[in-house]
Structures are given as structure tokens and as C-alpha cells.
Amino acid sequence: MAYQAGGQRPAPRPVPESLEAQAYLQDYATLLEAVPFPSVVLDHRWDVVLSNNAFASLFREVSPHPTAMPGDNFLRFVLFHPDAGTVLGEHESSWCLPMLARFAAAVERYGHDHGLQSIRRDIAQDPIMEAAYRQGLPHWIRAVGEQAVAHDGAVRPLTHPDPRWGATDCRVVDETPRTLQDMGYTRMTLVLRETRPARPRARKPRHTAAHLRVVPAPEA
DSSP: OOOOOOSOOOOOOOOOSOHHHHHHHHHHHHHHHTOSSOEEEEOTTOBEEEEOHHHHHHTTTSOOOSSOOTTTBHHHHHHHOTTHHHHBSSIIIIIIHHHHHHHHHHHHHSTTOHHHHHHHHHHHHSHHHHHIIIIIHHHHHHHHOGGGTOOTTOEEEEEOSSTTTOEEEEEEEEOOOHHHHHTTOEEEEEEEOOOOOOOOOOOOOTTSOOOOTTSOOOOO
């Protein structure tokens, strides 16, 4: 799948006003860097607050994008970046739909948040994505159950640009301490597994929209 976001680059993220909170985040960044797996701290809009070098390395080959870089907003990357499927395996079922489910839950909780509303407008501007959000997502949630929104423990495929990893799986681990929770942040780590046997990679052309399988195809 490939999508283009119509919005502008998100506004700079606010820094916690408390000096103690700022010091905590600085120390937490040092801790994050010691983790060998891709790890990122996100706010409720999926804006990236902190990330480590392993996270940057995972996405080092994605092309520039004005609004959907993984180091800026992870949700926008999953939904709108044309290269997302080259890193995130089984992009629609394993990444896009689960993230849309979490986004729908966030919109229900923070309905008037300007950042979330901006993402919602960009979804609405893409007919394929809007159909997935309005029609495909409710059906998918009914089919898979409550685990559609929860991501902790999920095993999802990805392709790492480092051939030592290549096409493999990762387990998504939510390891958010209370202090981060109190700031409104969550931490997500992608624990990479040993490389799986080589498999054919179906690469779709970049920068073109594709049909979502969860949404019925329009009749010719």
C-alpha cells in the first residue's frame, strides 16, 4: 500500500515544562540508546519523543517525505509513507489495520486533539484509506476481537536493511514505566528475532496507491 498525506508537517513537539521531567527524559534517552533493538517513546498522537539508533537504522533506507517520516510520527509513517511496506511486512494486516484500530480508540478518547484531527483529515482525503477506516476497520475488529487495539506481545514481520537480520519477525513489547505514563508517553520496542528462511518479497511500485484487501474492490 502507498498513500500520500495531504497535511503539513506536524508542529514542533512541546518539551515538558518541569526541569525534573526534562532531566528524566535526558537520562531515559541514555537508557534507550543502550537497547540493541529498535525502541521509541511516543506521545498519544504517535509523535516521536525519543528513539534510539537501532530505530533509526531500521528505517534508514526510506525515502524523504514531508509529513510521514518514522522519526517524526510513527502512525503517519505506517499510514502514509509509500516506503512503509518495504520495511513493515504484511503491511496492511500486521501494521496498518492494528494502527488504525489504535488511532480510532485515541480519537474516541481525545476527540478534540488538533494533532489527531489533522491525521483524521488526511485519512479522509484518501478514498482508499477512508474506506478502510469506515468500512474495513469495523469488520476487521469484529473478526479479530479486542487484541486489535492491544499491540503488546504481537509478533509482526519486517524487513531490516541490515542483511544480518533481513526478512524476520519482531515482537512488539510495550515497556512503559509509570513516569512516562504520567507524562502521557508510551515506549514501544521491536524485539527482532533470528532471520527467517529467505522468502520471495512482493515489492509493489512506490508512490502509487493500492487497493486494501479488507475493502471490497469497486466494480469496473
